[in-house]
Amino acid sequence: MNKCFKTLSGPVAILLATLCATPGLASQDERGGAENESHASGSDHHSGNPSDDSQGHSDGKTALAATLGGTVQAGASGRVKLRQQTRATRFEAELRIPLPADALAIPDRAAAETATLSLTLSHADGTAYAECDFDLTKTKRNKRSGLVKAEYKIQISLRRGVLQERFGLCDTDLSTEGAQQGVPAVQAGDSATVTTDTNGAAFLQGAF
Structure with missing residues (x-):
């Protein structure tokens, strides 16, 4: 048991x-x-x-920007930027110029409306590959100071193969005869220069 x-x-x-x-x-x-x-x-x-x-995955976005400055015309400033995503590319540039702009031969609003301001894009070796024209979007007077500024813009985008030009336009291939309108293929190290047809002055520069 x-x-x-x-x-x-x-x-x-x-x-x-x-x-x-x-x-x-x-x-x-x-x-x-x-x-x-x-x-x-x-x-x-x-x-x-x-x-x-999720580590190491890219979001597919590219952003480049250049701040434009110079000593030719006091108070003039600008900025250029490119934003590229998977389905869309957007190119923008903006200028602000005080009036009168004596160094640019733009004395008043009427002259600002008829002036042609151009943006030239060049590679690091100095070769120009694209040229864009600005549109005057507005002139604005500061109520406190009384100063007037003219604002110019370029806004171009390419979305799913469709080109949209809200302000301004760009010739993206200067080696080909005629204007090849599109979004400039900006790269890091490129430079941007702004000129005016009123007296040919190159008054703003910057690099991406």
């Missing part, structure tokens, strides 16, 4: 002794619990950090 029931006697003692002697019956719940813990820890092992998968 099993010693764990040695204090019992009769048929009941024999039955209980048989159950006690059967291996594993009393420990099945314990083994099941250990097995569940093993599966849970295995699940943790296979769950990687989701942020690791």
Whole structure:
């Protein structure tokens, strides 16, 4: 008779002794619990950090900008920028010129409206590859100072193969006869120069 029931006697003692002697019956719940813990820890092992998968992926965007400055005309300033995404490319330029602009032979609003201001883009080796013309968008007088500024813009975009010219226009291939209108293929290291037809002055420059 099993010693764990040695204090019992009769048929009941024999039955209980048989159950006690059967291996594993009393420990099945314990083994099941250990097995569940093993599966849970295995699940943790296979769950990687989701942020690791996203590292190194590019968002497909390119942005280049050039701040334009110079000493020819005091108060004149400008900025050019290119933003390229997967489905669209946008090229923008903006100028602000105080009036009168004596160094540019633009004395007033009427002269600002008829003047042609051009933006020439060149590669790092000095080769000009694109030329754009600005549109005068507005002239604005500061109420406090009384100073007047003329604002010129270029806004051109290419979206899904469709060219949109909101302000100004660009000839993107100066080596080909006639205007090849489009968005300039600006690269890092390129330069930008602004000139006016009123006296031929190159009065603003900048680099991307």
